[in-house]
Amino acid sequence: MSDLFEDATPPGNAPEYTVSELSGAVKRVIEGEFGLVRVRGEVGRVSKPSSGHLYFDLKDDRSVIAAISWKGQVAKMQVRPEEGMEVIATGRMTTFPGQSKYQIIVEDVQLAGAGALMALLEKRRVALAAEGLFDAARKKAIPFLPGVIGVVTSPSGAVIRDILHRLADRFPRHVLIWPVAVQGANCAAEVAAAIRGFNALAPGGPVPRPDLIIVARGGGSLEDLWGFNEEIVVRAAADSAIPLISAVGHETDTTLIDFASDRRAPTPTAAAEMAVPVRMDLLAALDGQGARLSRGVAQAVGLRGQRLRDLARALPRLDALTQGPAQRFDLWSGRLGGALGVAVARKRGRLDPLAALLRPRMLADLAARGRERLADRARLLEAAETRRSARAAERLHGLAARLAPALSRLLADATRQTARDRAALLALEARLDAAPAQRLAVLAGRLDALERMRQTLGYAETLRRGYAVVRGDGAVVTTKAAAERAQALEVEFADGRLALGARPARRRKADDAPGQGSLL
Structure with missing residues (x-):
C-alpha cells in the first residue's frame, strides 16, 4: 500500500529555485551582460502618466522592446520620443519581475540621422502652419525707433556683445537682457518663458516694457538649434504682443521660430541693424530736410510776392474806381429833398379820408361792444367756477364718507392685533415662569444620572460582586511580592475591613520555605 505514494521516478540532482530566486538570477545576468547599450528603432505606443515617467516601445520589423524613462531623465532629454520617430536610445537593460519581461531604462534619446530630424521638422512645420501660426496677417510691423529693446x-x-556693439554704433537704446540657455534640454522652456515674461511686463512699471524683442543665437548644427524648433517656443513667438525679430543661426540656418516671428534676421548683427536706424544718417537727413524746407519757404514767398505784384499792376487806378460812385452820390443827394416832400404829401392825402371816418360815436359803440363781450365772458367764467366748486365739494363729501368706515376698520384691526399681541405676551410670560423649574428638573435628572454612574463605576460596587481590596502598610497591594514585604495587611470587603495584624520582619530569604507565601 505504501508503494502507491512513492514517486514513480527518483528526483535528479538539478537544484530547485523559487520564482523570486530565478527572476533575480535572470535580472543579474541581463544587467551584467548589457550594462550600457544603444538601441536603434522606431518609437511606438508612447504613454506619459501623471507620475511624470515616460513609457514607450522600441521596435523594428520583427521585435519590440519595452522602454521606460524616469521623471528626472525625461526632464533632461533634448528630444522627446514621439510615436513614429526613428531614434537611437541609450540606456541600461533590466528586467521587471512583476510582469516577467525585460526592458530598457532609457537615459537619452537622439534622432537617427539628419534625415529623421528634417522629416520631424517638416511634419511639425506643416502642423503649425495649418493652425495659422505662420500667416502673414498675424505679423506686426517693427517700430521705427524703439525706446526699449528686449534681447x-x-x-x-x-552674440549679445555683437548686438550691443551694433546698437551703440547705430543708435544707442535701452536694452533689457533675459539670459537663457540657447541649446540643450532647458533651451525651449527658458526661451518661451523669456518671451512670455517680456510680454507680461506692465507698461509704465518699475521694469520698462520692451517695444521690440530680439531672440538671438549663433550658428550651429541642426541638433544645437533644435530648441528653437520646439512647439512651445513657436507658440510663444506667435502669441507675442510685442513685435519680435528672430536671429537664430547664420543666414542658411532656418528654424520654426523664423516662421512665427514678425521679422527674420540672417544674423544677430543684422537683427540689431533692423531694430534701429543709423543716428548720423537720421541727423544728416534731418539737416537736408531742414535746408530743403528753408529753400522751399523762401521760394514760395518769392513766387507769391511776384504774383501779387503782377496782379497789382493789372488793377485800375483808385481815382478811376471812385469817380463814378461819387458822381452818382452827388446826383441822388440833390434829388433827395424834393422826393421827401412829395412822399409826405402822398401819405397825408391817404390819411385825411381815414381820419374823417373816426367819429366819437363810433368809438363809444366800439367800447360798448367790448364791454358786452367782457361781461359775457365774466358770466361764463363765474358759472364754470361754480360748477367746478360744486364737483370739488361732491368729491370731498365722498372722500369724507369713505374715511369714517376706513378709520373704523383700522381701529378694529388695531384692537384685534393688540389683543393677539397681549395673548402672545401672556403665553411667553407663562413659559418664562415655567422655564426655571423645568430647567432645574432637567439638571436634577442629569445630576442623579451622573451620581448613579459614579456609584456604578466606583470600586464599592466591585466589592459587592465578591472582590476585595488588600492594603499593606496603608497602601494598596497588587502583587505577591508587595504583600510579602508589608508589615501589616488589611483586607477590605463590601461590608467592612479586616486587619490581619503585624508580622515579624523577615531576616533571610533562604529561611522561607517553599509554598509559604500565602497572605493568611
Whole structure:
C-alpha cells in the first residue's frame, strides 16, 4: 500500500529555485551582460502618466522592446520620443519581475540621422502652419525707433556683445537682457518663458516694457538649434504682443521660430541693424530736410510776392474806381429833398379820408361792444367756477364718507392685533415662569444620572460582586511580592475591613520555605 505514494521516478540532482530566486538570477545576468547599450528603432505606443515617467516601445520589423524613462531623465532629454520617430536610445537593460519581461531604462534619446530630424521638422512645420501660426496677417510691423529693446539670448556668448556693439554704433537704446540657455534640454522652456515674461511686463512699471524683442543665437548644427524648433517656443513667438525679430543661426540656418516671428534676421548683427536706424544718417537727413524746407519757404514767398505784384499792376487806378460812385452820390443827394416832400404829401392825402371816418360815436359803440363781450365772458367764467366748486365739494363729501368706515376698520384691526399681541405676551410670560423649574428638573435628572454612574463605576460596587481590596502598610497591594514585604495587611470587603495584624520582619530569604507565601 505504501508503494502507491512513492514517486514513480527518483528526483535528479538539478537544484530547485523559487520564482523570486530565478527572476533575480535572470535580472543579474541581463544587467551584467548589457550594462550600457544603444538601441536603434522606431518609437511606438508612447504613454506619459501623471507620475511624470515616460513609457514607450522600441521596435523594428520583427521585435519590440519595452522602454521606460524616469521623471528626472525625461526632464533632461533634448528630444522627446514621439510615436513614429526613428531614434537611437541609450540606456541600461533590466528586467521587471512583476510582469516577467525585460526592458530598457532609457537615459537619452537622439534622432537617427539628419534625415529623421528634417522629416520631424517638416511634419511639425506643416502642423503649425495649418493652425495659422505662420500667416502673414498675424505679423506686426517693427517700430521705427524703439525706446526699449528686449534681447533673449545667452549672456556669456559673443552674440549679445555683437548686438550691443551694433546698437551703440547705430543708435544707442535701452536694452533689457533675459539670459537663457540657447541649446540643450532647458533651451525651449527658458526661451518661451523669456518671451512670455517680456510680454507680461506692465507698461509704465518699475521694469520698462520692451517695444521690440530680439531672440538671438549663433550658428550651429541642426541638433544645437533644435530648441528653437520646439512647439512651445513657436507658440510663444506667435502669441507675442510685442513685435519680435528672430536671429537664430547664420543666414542658411532656418528654424520654426523664423516662421512665427514678425521679422527674420540672417544674423544677430543684422537683427540689431533692423531694430534701429543709423543716428548720423537720421541727423544728416534731418539737416537736408531742414535746408530743403528753408529753400522751399523762401521760394514760395518769392513766387507769391511776384504774383501779387503782377496782379497789382493789372488793377485800375483808385481815382478811376471812385469817380463814378461819387458822381452818382452827388446826383441822388440833390434829388433827395424834393422826393421827401412829395412822399409826405402822398401819405397825408391817404390819411385825411381815414381820419374823417373816426367819429366819437363810433368809438363809444366800439367800447360798448367790448364791454358786452367782457361781461359775457365774466358770466361764463363765474358759472364754470361754480360748477367746478360744486364737483370739488361732491368729491370731498365722498372722500369724507369713505374715511369714517376706513378709520373704523383700522381701529378694529388695531384692537384685534393688540389683543393677539397681549395673548402672545401672556403665553411667553407663562413659559418664562415655567422655564426655571423645568430647567432645574432637567439638571436634577442629569445630576442623579451622573451620581448613579459614579456609584456604578466606583470600586464599592466591585466589592459587592465578591472582590476585595488588600492594603499593606496603608497602601494598596497588587502583587505577591508587595504583600510579602508589608508589615501589616488589611483586607477590605463590601461590608467592612479586616486587619490581619503585624508580622515579624523577615531576616533571610533562604529561611522561607517553599509554598509559604500565602497572605493568611
